[in-house]
Amino acid sequence: MQSIPISHRLFAFLIVVAVILGTASIANALPVSGRDLAQSIICKVFSDLQARGLYNRGLAARCNIIPPPTTAKLVVVKSVQGSTTTPSAFTLQVVSGSATTTFSGNASGTILTFAGNSVFTVSESPVTDFSPSFSSGCSGTLLPNSTTTCTVINTFTGTTTATTSTLRIVKIVEGGIATSSDFQISLKKDNVHVTGSPQAGSSIGTTYSNLASSTYEVSETGPANYDAVFSGACNGTSTIMLAASTSVTCTVTNTFNPPLMADLTVFKIVLGTTTATSSDFQIHVKSATTSLDVAGSPQAGTAAGTTYSLPFGTYEVSETGDLTPDETSFNGDCSTNGGITLTSTTTKACTVTNTFNNAP
Structure with missing residues (x-):
């Protein structure tokens, strides 16, 4: 067919619109000599309009144009409740006429296309311990150019077995006694x-x-000066997130970390007119924190000195005895009241002096 001028196409378009709206059959009103040309123009324009989605049954019959086929969409959504089983574990079927479409369930929905006015039914292959339910859109007729949604829900009806876990705690000690x-x-x-x-x-x-x-929380009590490290299932912390049906091991490793030590020597001197000697007095070395005697304290005083090996810290030197001197003094590295702080490995010395001015 030769090309149709734009002016003729516009004229035909107006005719087509008029026919579609049912206002008049303008082509029939033309003289007989012009009807063939008008008919050709109308059918050509209508064919173009139909390609763009505009369709009229009357014009289709006049132009001997076959109406376009219609389709419909069916969306089948699969849902599972009361179980960790995935939707894809279920097999679904759609029966339409003599054809059966089989597919796996999908939570987002499976989209199927059928001819318009198709009659259909959605079904599912039975699965033990699950009860299916079908929404209203799972059977019926698919209207042309429509989208129908069918939701199939499977509810778990079986017995759930409680799941438990096992935790093993291993204790490792490195260094020390x-x-x-x-x-x-x-x-x-x-x-x-x-x-x-x-x-x-x-x-x-x-x-x-x-x-x-x-x-869960893992903790411990035990000897001092041991640093703890948590590994394995503990993963660097004392807290464990224990999953169901698992068997895991947490290892707690204690490494001996001896404190820094210093030596303290306490000398006992007795002066004046007295028969008392250094050994008549008991020398105490106590922790300033706990007020308790350190290991080896108290001991009888001695002019040669008694040495204590002590962790860094603050201590108090004192004495007890039956005799009362006229004067007691603390000298050397001790303060005037007998206090001393050990912060280095250098040996410290403290002298406790008792002075008697009068004979007993």
Whole structure:
């Protein structure tokens, strides 16, 4: 067919619009000699309009144009409740006429296309311990140019078995004289001891069974000067996030970290008119923090001096005895009241002097 001038196309467009609106059959009103040309123009323009989605049954019949086919969409959504089973574990079918479409479930929906006015039914292959339910859009007729949504919900109806976990706590000691059993290991949930906690540490490991999935706290008590490191399931912290149906091991390693030590020598001197000697007095060295005697204290005074090996810290030197001197003084590295702080490995010395001015 030769090309149609734009002016003729515009004229035909007006005719098509008029026919579609049902106002008149302008082509029939033309003289017979012009009808063939008008008919050709109208059908050409209508064919173009139909390609753009505009369709009129009357013009289609006049121009002998076959109406375009219609389709419909079906969206099948799969949902699972009461179970961790995924939607893809279920097999669905859509039956339409003699055709059956089979596919796996999808939570986002599976989109299927059918001819308009198709009759359909959605079904599912049975799965043990699950009960299916179908929404209203899962059967019926798919209207042309429509989208229908069918939702299939599977609810778990089986018995859920409680899942528990096992935790083994291994105790390792490196350095020093302490052993694993010198430490008490505690395992708590919500700040409450679990059954069997606390227990003495074990290098083989202490096992706690039938633990629910939850957060647990591992702690210990034991000898001083040991640094603890948590590894394995503890992952660098004393807190464990215990998942269901797992068996894990937490290792607590204690490494001996001896304190820095210093020597303190206490000399005892007695002066004046007296028969008393240094050994008549008991020399005390006490922790300024606890007011308790350090190891080896008290001891009888001696002019040669008594040496104590002590961790860095603050201490107090004092004395007791049955005799009362006229004057008692503290000299050397001690303060006037007998206090002394050890902060280096250099040996410190303190002299306690008793002076008697009158004979007893």
